[in-house]
Structure formats: C-alpha cells, structure tokens
Amino acid sequence: MADPMRIRANMLGDKVEVRVLMAHEMETGQRKDASGAIVPAHFIQNVTVTHAGKTVLSAQWGTSISKNPFMHFRFKGGKPGEKVTITWVDNKGERRTDEAVIGGGS
C-alpha cells in the first residue's frame, strides 16, 4: 500500500546531496477521529540509507516527525551513476525500499 518515495541524489562538490520525500501518515496515536476513538499510532521507526553495500545513514524516528516527511543529508564517497538505496520500516512492520541513481550536479 505504501506509495513510492521521491529521491533526488546529486553531487555537491565531493559529497552526495540526497533529498528524500516519503509518503506516510505518521499518526502519533494521540489523535481522535470524528467518533472519539483514538486513531492508532502509525509512524516510521527506522530509516536506513545504504550506498555500495555500506550504511551511510541510520535513523530512529518517532511520532514527532511530520506527515509525509522530508529528509535532506549529505555523505562522502559517492560518485555519479552509483546507487543510493533508502528503506523505511514503520511500527506496523510495513516497509518500503526505493533507490536512486546519483546525478552529476555541481
């Protein structure tokens, strides 16, 4: 059911600049619906970014991250044409993996 991420990865000097947009409800578990029942928590817990078999970013997220989160970071050691792979896993065990090819950029 999870919709694809939008990933943009480009060289910025000697680093790779990555921008990721994830489609996720990020429910905190503290909201109530129209009938007063609590909307169950549903949020991304782990985000992993790998490049050439190495983990370049690993994050533990919680309910304070917004709906449809946007993440922006840079890492060293990537080259144009190589792939960046991003995976998220949420508290219900749902997951989504997408990859992007590093572009030339500036």
Add this chain to the structure above:
Amino acid sequence: MSFPRLLPAVLVGVLAASVPCVCQAQDDTQKEVERYRQLLAEGNPADLFEAKGEELWKTPRGPRKASLEQCDLGLGAGVVKGAFARLPRYSADTDRVQDLESRIVTCMVTLQGFKQEDITKNPFSAPGRPSDLEALASYVAGESKGMKLAAPLDHPKEMEAFRIGERLFYRRAGPHDFACVSCHGENGKRIRLQELPKLTDPNDARKIFTSWPAYRVSQGTVRTMQHRLYDCYWQMRHPQMDYTSEASIALQVFMAKYAKGGEIRAPGLKR
C-alpha cells in the same frame, strides 16, 4: 560601578539604530519568510501527489477499464502538457465552460465510465480517505509548471462566465454581508499572518491563482482551487459551493483574467 552610567548611552544608541530600521526590519521579515518558503518548497510533499496522480492517470480504471491518457483537456485528446495553463475554457463536447477539476471529472465519466455522483460525492480528502481528484489535479497542473497562464476569454460562454464571476465576486450576501471583495479587494490586507491577495490586481492574482492546487501543510494534503472556493464560501457563511458548479467555474474565469500571464507554479506549497 560604571554600568548604570553606561546604560543611557547604550539606550540612545539602540534607539538611534532602531528608528531608521523599522521598515528594513519588515523587509527582512518578509525576506526571511520567503527564504523559509523556499526551503520548504524543496521538499514539497505535493511531489508525492503528482507522482500518484500520474500513476492514476495512466492506469486503466473504472467500469470501462480505461486510462485517462486519451482525455481532452482542451488542447486535444491526450495532451496534458500545457493544458492547465489554458484553463478554465469552453468545451464544445459538454457545451459549458470547465475548469481543471470539472474537466477531469468529465473524462472520468466519459472515458472510464465512472458515475459523476460517485466521484463528486467526496471530492476532498479527509484523514483516512484519500482523494483521487486531488492527486490527478496535482499531476495535470504540474505538467504546466513554468508556463504562462493564458486562459481564453473569447467564446460567448466564456464571456458570460466572466460576467457571472464578476457579479459573484462583488455581490455581498449572507448573514455576514460578505462578498469575495470584502477580503480580496484591497492591497496589503491579511488575516492573522496570512496575506490576502487583491484578486483584481494582476500582481497578486498572477502569484496566487497559479499556485493552486497546493499542498496545505496544516491539512497534510493537496487542496485544489475548488476546495479554496468551497472554503471561502463556508467562511463567508454563504450557501455551500457545489463541486465544479457553474458558480465555482465562473469565479475562476473571473480570476483567470487578472492572473493572465502569471507563471504556473502549481502544485504549490502553503501554510
């Protein structure tokens, strides 16, 4: 202690520095707000809706198992690029003036075989109930990004819609005796921190009209021009604006005249 004696000098210095800076401080605030918006725009979640809309557009759906790829948005069957920059406009096949959303609905009915009542029953998304129309509108609008708005105003029905829109825009009504012009008729007005565009001023209209549909951060979803009008009518305590009604399209024809030449920046990003 020398501190108390220093204080007056410091105060004078602060005052002297602040007096010529009042206007500059406002400029700076505006600039910072612009910078903040730019930063947000880099990660505009409307991108996700565009992608979803594109998928919906190209997937065979509905009772006829057809995609929307043959939809005629005004530039011929199958042309999506640039179509949004030429809307609203008169459509010969339906014999009425149509905006982006009413045209998408027409295609969903004629090509895919959906029932009009079913699609337009819940056109706006709510938590747990996503809206295909919001995604489709994002996709089609995004395909005109960077182009200049040039909605036609030649056909007699387009002229008629313009005049209806003009009447609606200026006509005060309802328990608050409000009209669109009550909020959108003067420059430099705002509600709390929200600037109110003067919709008959091309400078404002070009920026605003071309930025819908837009991702609303406070609502966590893309909202369309139809939703904007629906919400304005609710805020004015006027009768409910029906989705893709003649009135809703007439108002857009009216606004589009002043927004002509504005660069399409949809889907935008808003509070």
